[in-house]
Amino acid sequence: MKIKMHSIDGKWKRYTLLNDNNMSIRFLDFGGCITEINVPDRNQHIQNVVLGYKNYQDYENNTNFLGTIIGRVAGRIKDASFTLNNQTYMIEANNNSHHLHGGSKGFHQIIWKTKPFQTENTVGVTLTHRSHEGEGGYPGTMDVSVTYTLNNKNELIIDYLAKSNKTTAFTLTNHSYFNLTGNLASPIHNHVVTIDSDTFVELNAELIPTGKKLHVENTPFDFRSGRKIADGINSTYSQNLIANHGYDHYFILNHIKQDDICIIDETSGRKLTIKTSQPGVVLYTANSSIENLELEKGRSKQHLGICLETQASPASLHHEGFPTIILEAHETYEKQTVYTFGIEE
Template sequence: MNIEIEKTQNGWQHYQLTNGNGMRVSLLDYGGIITEILVPDRNGVLENVVLGYKNISDYEQNPNYFGAITGRVAGRIQDATFSLNGGIYSLDSNEGNHHLHGGPSGFHQVVWETAPFQTDDTVGVKLTHASEDGEGGYPGNVNTTVTYTLTNQNELILDYSATTDKTTALTITNHSYFNLSGNLAETVQNHFVTMASDEFVELDEELIPTGKKIDVTDTPFDFRQGRKIADGIQSTHEQNRIADNGYDHYFLFNQTNDEKINVREETSGRMMTVKTNQPGVFMYTSTNLEEGFELVERDSEKYLGVCFETQASPASLHHKDFPSVILQADETYEKQTVFTFKIE
């Protein structure tokens, strides 16, 4: 186990966590951004499996949220408003009339306090941030801790914890774009995804939830037995069309499986599993990723990565019977997501 720390030209701290197998995770204190994850293919070749900018300073804007912690509320909040305990809260709009991923002053664009740690079989970084009452329009002083832990089982464990002094809205996730082909050799269209989800949330033309849940049966959204991402890209289903020919949808997990998601890439032999105590996930197939961003290995293009944003549902602020994002003043927010990398 090893941890290396360097200062970037921007003055940020850049951490490199390496386990006993050579797997490496790199991250910044700025936005808690994961910049690189190196894992072996079936031949033992270590390659990067996430999208990241070639130039570190490009993360300062980061319109695609590459690798970042997103919050206070990850996802879209309709009309950038919500009501809570008789009050109406107006948030910063940053996607048309709507509020996306915590707004322009969200967690993805703050420098987090960091504390690296190391044990016999783990290495990691604890990140903390104090968000003041009214920041971005949200009520409450919120103290948040996100801990990245790398184990010798090739697990990347993300632990999220938060408290607030006023009841508020909060659901935090990580916005890494995964590509298991290695060093962005291919798009993710042939990634084979299995997901423990019976329902997904219908979207309108602005990608805002309508309040309706759709049974995945007999649709390109049925990943229970596994299917390629290309199925949704090539689909004529109205919901795939709305997402610009792909997926940008919230899937509600069924509670029968501990392992919620499994992703396989046949050429490299890499496999990633996702375990979480979150109630659902946004699966986003980078349908809005524009060409021309200079990434570490190549320029960006549509379908180059897939995000698995485990979280509760922002739709719960406007519709009933969705996983709630409300955190009470006397509660502690505690969530965990584990990404494990294996070889087939």
């Protein structure tokens, strides 16, 4: 197990975590951006399986949120406003008239304080930040920590911990775009995805939840037994068309199966399983605004990566019956998502 730190232009730190299987993870203290996850295929060829910019400077204008920590609230908040304890809070409208991923100066745009650690079987870094009252328009001063841990089981463990001195809206996620073909060999059409979920949330034309939960049965959103992403990309189903030929939807997890989510790329043999304590996940298939970016292995294009944003639902601010994002004053926010990389047998 090894951990390395490298200075980027004297202003950022880049950490590399390496386990005994030659799996490695690279990330920045800026935004907590995961820039590389290097894992073997069935022939033991080690390649990067996440989208990352060729030039680190591009993370400063990272409107696609590649690899970042998202906060204070992951997802879209309708009309950039919400009401808590009979007080209405107006926050930044950075996605048409709505609020997206914490706003333009959210957690993806800060330099986190870092503290590396190493044990016999793990290496990692804890990133911390104090978010002050009114930051982004949100109530409460918050102490937030996100810990990245790599072990010899080829697991990346992300632990989220936070506390606020006032009741506030809060849900964190990581926004890495996965492409298991390795080094962006091809788009994600043939990735086979399994999600332990019976229900997804309907969106309107502005990608805002309508408040209606739909059953996955007999739709391209039924991932319970596994299906290719191409099914949704090529579908004429209204919810796929609304998402610009793909997925940008919240699934409520059953938490019944051993793994909540699984992705397999049959060509390379790579397999990613995800287990989370979060109540749901947004499946996003890079349907728009990601074209022609200069990435490490070439220019980006539509459907080049798949995000699995484990989180609670911002729809809970405006609709009943959704996993809440309300964090009560002095209550501890504690969530974990585990990404396990392996080979499909």
